[in-house]
Amino acid sequence: MVEFLQFTLSGISFGMIYAAIALSLVLIWRGTRLLNFAQGGMAMFTTFIALEVIYHTGSYWAGFVVALAAGLVLGAVAELTVIRPVLGKPELNAVIITIGLLILLEGLAGIFYSGQYRSFPAAFSITGLRAGSTPLGVSRFDVFVAVAVLATTLLLAVGFRYTSAGLRMRAAAFNATVARLSGIRVARVITVGWALAGLLGALAGVLVSPSTFLYPNSMDAIFVFGFTAAVIGGLDSPAGAVIGGLLLGVALSYAGGYLGANVTSLVALGILIVVLMLRPAGIFSGAQVRRV
Amino acid sequence: MTMRSLPRILGAALVTAALVAILSIKLNAFRDYQIAEIAVDVTAVAGLTVLTGLSGQISLGNGAFMAIGAYATALIMLHLGWPFIAVLVVAAAITAVTGAIVGVAAARLHGPYLAGATLLLGVALPSLAYVYPGILGGDQGLNVVFTTPGFLGVNFPLSRWQAWVSSAVALVTLVLLANLGRSRVGRSWRAVRDDEVAAALAGVNVARARILAFVVSATCAGMAGALLAIVTGLVAPGAFTITLSIALLTAAVIGGLGTLAGAIWGSLVIVLVPTYASDVAASHGLSTSAASNIPVVAYGVLLILVMLIFPQGIQGGVRWLLGLLGITPARTSRTASIPDARPPAGQAPASQHEALLTRGGDTDFPDIGGSRPPYPPGEPHKKEGTQ
Numbered sequence: 001m002v003e004f005l006q007f008t009l010s011g012i013s014f015g016m017i018y019a020a021i022a023l024s025l026v027l028i029w030r031g032t033r034l035l036n037f038a039q040g041g042m043a044m045f046t047t048f049i050a051l052e053v054i055y056h057t058g059s060y061w062a063g064f065v066v067a068l069a070a071g072l073v074l075g076a077v078a079e080l081t082v083i084r085p086v087l088g089k090p091e092l093n094a095v096i097i098t099i100g101l102l103i104l105l106e107g108l109a110g111i112f113y114s115g116q117y118r119s120f121p122a123a124f125s126i127t128g129l130r131a132g133s134t135p136l137g138v139s140r141f142d143v144f145v146a147v148a149v150l151a152t153t154l155l156l157a158v159g160f161r162y163t164s165a166g167l168r169m170r171a172a173a174f175n176a177t178v179a180r181l182s183g184i185r186v187a188r189v190i191t192v193g194w195a196l197a198g199l200l201g202a203l204a205g206v207l208v209s210p211s212t213f214l215y216p217n218s219m220d221a222i223f224v225f226g227f228t229a230a231v232i233g234g235l236d237s238p239a240g241a242v243i244g245g246l247l248l249g250v251a252l253s254y255a256g257g258y259l260g261a262n263v264t265s266l267v268a269l270g271i272l273i274v275v276l277m278l279r280p281a282g283i284f285s286g287a288q289v290r291r292v
Numbered sequence: 293m294t295m296r297s298l299p300r301i302l303g304a305a306l307v308t309a310a311l312v313a314i315l316s317i318k319l320n321a322f323r324d325y326q327i328a329e330i331a332v333d334v335t336a337v338a339g340l341t342v343l344t345g346l347s348g349q350i351s352l353g354n355g356a357f358m359a360i361g362a363y364a365t366a367l368i369m370l371h372l373g374w375p376f377i378a379v380l381v382v383a384a385a386i387t388a389v390t391g392a393i394v395g396v397a398a399a400r401l402h403g404p405y406l407a408g409a410t411l412l413l414g415v416a417l418p419s420l421a422y423v424y425p426g427i428l429g430g431d432q433g434l435n436v437v438f439t440t441p442g443f444l445g446v447n448f449p450l451s452r453w454q455a456w457v458s459s460a461v462a463l464v465t466l467v468l469l470a471n472l473g474r475s476r477v478g479r480s481w482r483a484v485r486d487d488e489v490a491a492a493l494a495g496v497n498v499a500r501a502r503i504l505a506f507v508v509s510a511t512c513a514g515m516a517g518a519l520l521a522i523v524t525g526l527v528a529p530g531a532f533t534i535t536l537s538i539a540l541l542t543a544a545v546i547g548g549l550g551t552l553a554g555a556i557w558g559s560l561v562i563v564l565v566p567t568y569a570s571d572v573a574a575s576h577g578l579s580t581s582a583a584s585n586i587p588v589v590a591y592g593v594l595l596i597l598v599m600l601i602f603p604q605g606i607q608g609g610v611r612w613l614l615g616l617l618g619i620t621p622a623r624t625s626r627t628a629s630i631p632d633a634r635p636p637a638g639q640a641p642a643s644q645h646e647a648l649l650t651r652g653g654d655t656d657f658p659d660i661g662g663s664r665p666p667y668p669p670g671e672p673h674k675k676e677g678t679q
Contacts, residue, residue, distance in 0.1 A: 035407060
């Protein structure tokens, strides 16, 4: 029973990170109808920037803030420089460009920091919390991870729901032509979407790196599971991304805890297949519009 | 490629075979190994370009089928000691069956959902090697013993024989796929890709066409895996990562999606560019981390540039160039240089049949995974021009 509680709590902590990546993919999908394979690579790169800032200033929070800012900038710059020229072209071309961007960022990180694993500091203690004498399997830092992602998600949700900028973004995602006719600068909205996705990715990067170490490929597996979470939830649904992430995090935590670390990706595949067989466009997909 | 007649296809294959034979004899063992590596990739990428370019389904998991083919090869050679040609047939059959199973599941999925499911398949399947280390050898993998046949004499280099075997398989695969692409099957794939509803109304069994495309693509990947096993002599999970599956799709798109010539261009790029760039980096006396990563950066930049400059891939660029020089028939060059590849007004193809052939696989691709846009009408999509 104690084990079960531990696996659940640590699953929630990891699930929040998958949720952050999933949410960043959903933001980009809703705006541009493409998958950003560079999302993990961008997160890795901004985390290296954070490490550099922490090393020079000695302050974790300076690194944290710089990483988020770098994520914003990197997302916007990527959209403006390499994505915008191919937005009218075949969708796979844009996907290959994001793959090129991923490879480019991993190569740059390799040049500056070589391929070795680096440890990344945590904001709070990573020793396990206890309730009375029972270990809970999570640390103060894990709690911070969950709270940070949840707070960012809620902030975004409130922003989308209650601000005029949020309304513009929802309008552009819902129907770009009508939005453009109503005077919304759809191109700018798309750039903002990429910037916010970059921020979410950067957040996931600094939050996950204390437990995975940091190296050029360190975000590959996180990206795969974040992508899986987005697909499970439905790529058009921000709420689906968060729930998909939590579901996957907890399920993989049980799988890893009870069955061993080798089976986690197989279990993820099993979950994904079951979900997609029942709902081919994710749990939170709306009614399918059939074009005849 | 797909619109060529059988004699031209066979002629091109024979010329390529002769070229590979001459190259493999002239060049050293390392270059022979590279020829074999390119042939392995051509086999896998050709299958993927048929799946994605002709039938309109994306797969980021063809690395998993390569793994199945490679492990089947290693296990049969290890335990039964069959000759390679028999092993190749069995490995192809096994991957064809798994391709059919995956295809049945995939037939319902579109776009990013298919991409996500196949990506996870590519990541998860090789981890079976860790789950069953007794049979599959765990992290260390399985060794494959492959030797030159006796009639070639003892001095015949193994690398050259590996290059010959894999090139032969790659060329036979290309010829078969070229034929399939211009057959009724190929036309039904294009019809399904362009409009599922219209294809179904015209009597095409959409589900069967989509599943068949998966079977063909998986079989090619399985044979590529079998070749990889005898070329590298080792089958281990480390060879079948997310990087491999992504590299296959990259090669198909960068070469020119839906064209078999593009599969060759793409394979040349993913094998030769990193090696060439590391040679250049090494010769300039850079630090280790720079020398080993500059090729990676160059490769990433190249992918971005090719996609920005030649949206139709390298084959699209080649056609445009040949069109400028007046070498290819005008119709082909025009289709290649017009972004939205409908035949110009007043020069409509003689028949619907020819229209399908003309549009071929080299132009006008649908969205990432399906012929029907996975979003409701009115949402942003490519027909509306720039954002």
